[in-house]
Amino acid sequence: MQEQGDISQAQLAEKVGASAASCWRRITKLEDAGVLTKTVRLVNADAIDKGLNVFCQVRMKSHDPAARHDFETFIHSYAEVLECYSMSGEWDYLIRAVVGDVREYEALLMEGILTHDAVLTSSSHFALKAVKYTTALPV
Amino acid sequence: MQEQGDISQAQLAEKVGASAASCWRRITKLEDAGVLTKTVRLVNADAIDKGLNVFCQVRMKSHDPAARHDFETFIHSYAEVLECYSMSGEWDYLIRAVVGDVREYEALLMEGILTHDAVLTSSSHFALKAVKYTTALPV
DNA sequence: TAAAAATTGAAACATATCTTTCATCCATCC
DNA sequence: GGATGGATGAAAGATATGTTTCAATTTTTA
Numbered sequence: 001m002q003e004q005g006d007i008s009q010a011q012l013a014e015k016v017g018a019s020a021a022s023c024w025r026r027i028t029k030l031e032d033a034g035v036l037t038k039t040v041r042l043v044n045a046d047a048i049d050k051g052l053n054v055f056c057q058v059r060m061k062s063h064d065p066a067a068r069h070d071f072e073t074f075i076h077s078y079a080e081v082l083e084c085y086s087m088s089g090e091w092d093y094l095i096r097a098v099v100g101d102v103r104e105y106e107a108l109l110m111e112g113i114l115t116h117d118a119v120l121t122s123s124s125h126f127a128l129k130a131v132k133y134t135t136a137l138p139v
Numbered sequence: 140m141q142e143q144g145d146i147s148q149a150q151l152a153e154k155v156g157a158s159a160a161s162c163w164r165r166i167t168k169l170e171d172a173g174v175l176t177k178t179v180r181l182v183n184a185d186a187i188d189k190g191l192n193v194f195c196q197v198r199m200k201s202h203d204p205a206a207r208h209d210f211e212t213f214i215h216s217y218a219e220v221l222e223c224y225s226m227s228g229e230w231d232y233l234i235r236a237v238v239g240d241v242r243e244y245e246a247l248l249m250e251g252i253l254t255h256d257a258v259l260t261s262s263s264h265f266a267l268k269a270v271k272y273t274t275a276l277p278v
Numbered sequence: 279t280a281a282a283a284a285t286t287g288a289a290a291c292a293t294a295t296c297t298t299t300c301a302t303c304c305a306t307c308c
Numbered sequence: 309g310g311a312t313g314g315a316t317g318a319a320a321g322a323t324a325t326g327t328t329t330c331a332a333t334t335t336t337t338a
Contacts, residue, residue: 001179001180002179002180002181002182003177003179004177004178004179005144005145005177005178005179005180006144006145006178008294008295008296009295009296010294010295010296018316018317019316019317019318020295020296020297020317020318021297021298021316021317021318021319022315022316022317024296024297024298025315025316028297033186034183034186035182035183035186035187036180036181036182036183037180037181037182037183038142038143038144038180038181039143039144039145039178039179039180039181040140040141040142040143040144040178040179040181040274040275041140041141041144041175041176041177041178042141042175042176042177042178042179042274043141043174043175043176043275043276044173044174044175044176045276047172047173047174048174048276048278050276050277053224055224055226055233072270072271075270075271076270076271079275079276079277079278080277081271082271082272082273082274082275082276083269083271083272083273084269084270084271084272085192085194085266085267085268085269085270086266086267086268086270087194087264087265087266087267088264088265088266088267089264089265091264093270094194094264094266098276098277125226125227125228125230125233126226126227126228127224127225127226127227127233128224128225128226128227129224129225130222130223130224131211131214131215131223131224131225131232132211132214132215132220132221132222132223133221133222133223134221134222135179135181135221135274136179136182136218136221137182137184137187137189137221137237138189138218138219138237139187139218147324147325147326148325148326148327149324149325149326157286157287158286158287158288159287159288159325159326159327160286160287160288160289160327160328161285161286161287163326163327163328164285164286167327
């Protein structure tokens with residue numbers, strides 16, 4: 001289901017060698033346990049001109065909880081930011097953003113991310129190619 | 140659909156203020172055009188003990204196409220590696236891997252990634268928290 | 279402005295879908 | 309070893325689903 005989210009329980013049952021009813025019970029249990037979460041439809045980034053992946057490392061001026069929380073809420077408001085992680089080490093945050101071109105990224109960085117009060121420095125790195133991208137966790 | 144991949148066309152129609160038939164036609168067109176790709180089910184990483192995100196930067200010994208291609212195929216074989224990008228700048232690749240704990244990552248790195256002939260160096264960075272994670276591209 | 283082309287919505291259609299029920303099977307525990 | 313609890317599969321049931329058709333409307337083209 002991680003690879004084919006729209007598979008029917010009947011097909012799934014055949015694939016795993018169980019009954020449809022058994023699949024239904026297991027899926028329901030996993031949903032209730034919060035293991036299986038939402039179903040999403042993936043979009044081809046190149047097809048909608050968002051094929052450029054940029055990674056942005058951010059260092060904060062202050063590490064106090066309020067500033068961090070404010071920055072995290074702030075970063076959530078940017079649709080171009082698909083991923084953001086609070087990091088150990090020299091950089092406080094690592095962001096993955098998708099844009100159509102470098103100009104678009106410049107705008108996101110200069111008029112967006114860097115305008116936040118708590119941000120001290122940033123360092124951007126551009127992906128030349130997405131070698132692998134999957135949402136499926138191991139087993 | 141990027142946020143709710145299992146929405147029915149009837150619900151979608153109501154949401155966007157169009158008919159179900161119209162939705163069906165548009166979806167079919169986007170699928171045929173390769174814009175809408177597969178539907179996937181997301182899994183709660185913490186629930187299956189894969190809640191630790193690690194970023195690994197890799198530098199290659201050689202930059203020749205054969206070595207790169209071989210490494211990229213190699214990296215595809217690791218289920219823990221969810222994302223891998225060929226990068227500009229000082230590092231050749233950036234990898235995001237999910238593991239249960241640091242021990243598990245040590246094994247992936249030492250017995251996996253670093254065993255590849257073309258790899259020169261690597262640098263790993265651990266995420267303390269996933270602040271934002273979405274698969275939905277902007278608009 | 280008039281003709282042509284494309285898009286739309288409503289309804290009908292056929293089908294696939296999830297969900298429940300029930301009897302059976304298996305494993306476990308006292 | 310018998311009884312209890314849990315899991316299983318097959319079938320039935322009700323419903324929601326995708327897909328097509330057709331007439332009407334809108335947009336484009338000449």
